[in-house]
Amino acid sequence: MGDAKALLMSGVPELLILRLLAEREMYGYELARAVRAVTREAISLGEGVLYPALHSLELSGLLRARRRQVGGRTRVYYNVTAKGRRRLEYLTSHWRRIATAVEAALAGPQHA
Template sequence: MKVSKELLKGSTGTLVLTVLSQRSMYGYELIKELDGRSGGVFALKEGTLYPILHAMEAERWVRSHWEESGGRKRKYYTVTEDGIKQLKLKTEEWRIFSGAVDAVLGEGRA
């Protein structure tokens, strides 16, 4: 099932920070990781991911560095301390939100 862009928009940044908090990755690698972990639900395009990464860099939630990999230079992204703090806030916010949605939909009932 395909998920609407509106639903994805609110959670994409948190998902990106989550994956990058586990290890540094370059953009295409991050796209593949999100796609694989989500069973194709989070199949981001480069035009969606890179503006998010650039905004996170501007906020100092991630930093980037160039590295050679497989004979190619790739830009790797790493979460900063500020990014970890932001991730904790966003994760807690998501838990509150998803719990409330589940309660309204009846999923929170025993």
């Protein structure tokens, strides 16, 4: 079951991160809260797994990170690069195609 869930979830963190950061820049904790809010906690990612994903996306040039001093603490804010926006468009259309196909399959065969 764990493997099946992992397979279903593959690519989801990347899509969510890019989607949320495309709206505005955020630091990790803000992003985790945003993920919880937009998915209505249906997707329960351990919040710690966001960071390897964020760092990997940054190394791939899809995100840009910058440090900001906020309330006496240094926060690392992430935002989406132009390359990241192109990747988001690709992932979104890909995900919609899959979702539509799965919805159609779940609705049952419709013979003409």
